[in-house]
Amino acid sequence: MFWGAKKIRVNIDEGKIENFLNRSVENIYPSREFLEAELKKGKQLSIYLGIDPTGPTLHLGHAIVLKKMQEFQEMGHKVILLIGDFTGMIGDPTDKTSLRQKLTKKRVLDNAKLYKQQASLFLKFSGNNSAEIKYNSEWLSKMNFEDVLELASHMTVEQMLKRDMFEERQKQEKPIYIHEFMYPLMQGYDSVAMDVDGEIGGNDQTFNMLTGRTLMKQMLQKEKFVLTAKLLEDTTGIKMGKTQGNMITFADSENDMFGKVMSWTDGMILAGFELATSVSIGEIENIKTELEGGANPKDIKMRLAREIVTIYHGEQKAKSAENDFNNTFRDGGVSADADEVSVSAGTMLFEAVLQVEGLVKSKSDLRRLIDAGAVAVVDGNVINDINFGINKDVTLKIGKRRFLKIKVK
RNA sequence: GCGUCGGUGGCAGAGUGGUCAAAUGCAAUUGGCUGUAAACCAAUCGACUUCGGUCUACGGAGGUUCGAAUCCUCCUCGGCGCACCA
Numbered sequence: 001m002f003w004g005a006k007k008i009r010v011n012i013d014e015g016k017i018e019n020f021l022n023r024s025v026e027n028i029y030p031s032r033e034f035l036e037a038e039l040k041k042g043k044q045l046s047i048y049l050g051i052d053p054t055g056p057t058l059h060l061g062h063a064i065v066l067k068k069m070q071e072f073q074e075m076g077h078k079v080i081l082l083i084g085d086f087t088g089m090i091g092d093p094t095d096k097t098s099l100r101q102k103l104t105k106k107r108v109l110d111n112a113k114l115y116k117q118q119a120s121l122f123l124k125f126s127g128n129n130s131a132e133i134k135y136n137s138e139w140l141s142k143m144n145f146e147d148v149l150e151l152a153s154h155m156t157v158e159q160m161l162k163r164d165m166f167e168e169r170q171k172q173e174k175p176i177y178i179h180e181f182m183y184p185l186m187q188g189y190d191s192v193a194m195d196v197d198g199e200i201g202g203n204d205q206t207f208n209m210l211t212g213r214t215l216m217k218q219m220l221q222k223e224k225f226v227l228t229a230k231l232l233e234d235t236t237g238i239k240m241g242k243t244q245g246n247m248i249t250f251a252d253s254e255n256d257m258f259g260k261v262m263s264w265t266d267g268m269i270l271a272g273f274e275l276a277t278s279v280s281i282g283e284i285e286n287i288k289t290e291l292e293g294g295a296n297p298k299d300i301k302m303r304l305a306r307e308i309v310t311i312y313h314g315e316q317k318a319k320s321a322e323n324d325f326n327n328t329f330r331d332g333g334v335s336a337d338a339d340e341v342s343v344s345a346g347t348m349l350f351e352a353v354l355q356v357e358g359l360v361k362s363k364s365d366l367r368r369l370i371d372a373g374a375v376a377v378v379d380g381n382v383i384n385d386i387n388f389g390i391n392k393d394v395t396l397k398i399g400k401r402r403f404l405k406i407k408v409k
Numbered sequence: 410g411c412g413u414c415g416g417u418g419g420c421a422g423a424g425u426g427g428u429c430a431a432a433u434g435c436a437a438u439u440g441g442c443u444g445u446a447a448a449c450c451a452a453u454c455g456a457c458u459u460c461g462g463u464c465u466a467c468g469g470a471g472g473u474u475c476g477a478a479u480c481c482u483c484c485u486c487g488g489c490g491c492a493c494c495a
Contacts, residue, residue: 364456
């Protein structure tokens with residue numbers, strides 16, 4: 001085949017391939033050997049990662065797969081970031097709360113712009129072999145009912161029912177809607193439309209990705225490899241995620257990010273190094289030995305936090321985040337992130353606190369916090385009166401991590 | 410279309426005339442223990458409060474009643490079963 005004047009060199013270095021096939025990898029379909037052979041052929045392959053443009057920021061889960069994409073791109077292969085704008089605009093039916101919440105075109109495009117910027121921490125969007133951004137509405141919105149039926153004719157109900165979520169619903173006698181059935185089909189069709197060689201995604205996306213593989217085989221007579229990445233979770237299966245409240249996003253401040261890592265369970269430390277940092281596998285082995293030898297997990301977690309923050313904010317800010325963390329939590333000092341208000345003398349405590357939106361939920365909430373002994377003057381006494389008059393500059397500490405500097409005008 | 414069950418707090422899910430701001434579990438917040446760990450223990454978890462209470466809430470609108478999340482009527486949304494299926 002003729003590829004044009006610019007020929008892209010593909011790196012077939014064994015070490016790189018080895019790393020790509022193993023690090024952070026949960027599974028490879030059809031097999032590890034298949035992908036290894038493909039990579040060693042020295043031909044440029046194309047691979048994509050699909051992202052739903054639901055929020056304005058990517059999170060650490062995305063970072064894991066983006067890192068794999070980065071490795072792939074660095075070997076000289078082609079990477080595509082697919083924005084699932086079509087799927088996003090319909091709204092994922094799995095999640096009741098987002099069912100009616102369709103995304104507008106504008107929101108999707110805004111989000112996508114932010115994604116590109118955030119993803120560029122890992123992927124190269126310029127120069128030779130630049131990463132590409134695609135939108136699946138480009139082909140999905142153009143399909144008519146006939147096309148959809150043709151697509152649907154490649155999968156059976158039985159095959160779809162194998163999906164965990166559907167099996168679960170069946171067991172619980174909960175409804176499964178037809179359009180939910182179509183979801184994997186839509187995502188699977190992306191592979192066909194782009195005619196890629198492979199796809200990367202989190203382990204939770206396995207079913208959708210394999211649907212794409214089936215469709216490609218049937219419609220294009222072509223094998224597609226699927227690489228599923230491990231999810232960040234501890235040994236007992238506790239995931240880092242929104243429900244745990246410690247989901248790290250690309251937009252988090254260095255201090256937030258550092259604190260979130262520190263709140264992970266110890267069981268997540270090694271997985272954290274493997275999935276979220278560039279620390280070498282050999283070094284991770286050493287860390288494992290250290291941990292097993294009785295090192296304080298806290299110190300190692302500090303290092304993990306530093307490594308992660310460095311990726312997003314640079315070394316300097318990682319250092320300052322570490323200092324802030326130590327200062328705030330180990331030494332009981334005041335975080336540099338503290339909110340600040342200025343009030344006139346004699347203002348009552350609750351008036352000052354309520355000026356900062358989101359600091360406390362309501363006056364009642366503050367009252368409860370005061371009752372619980374959670375509000376104190378830094379380096380001073382616990383406050384037990386909501387009407388406490390402010391006459392000079394003070395810094396309040398509410399709970400463990402909320403601070404408010406109050407200045408008197 | 411027929412039948413039947415249902416819509417309750419961030420979620421799941423009890424409650425079926427007063428004792429209901431509504432059991433329980435999860436999530437969350439705070440305190441204790443700590444390493445801001447996790448686990449565990451305890452408290453809190455609608456708003457306002459002079460801490461006595463007051464107001465607003467159980468899909469929506471009316472009604473019965475001294476009193477309704479609970480009963481009735483209408484509306485609306487949904488589940489399940491049955492029937493229909495050129």
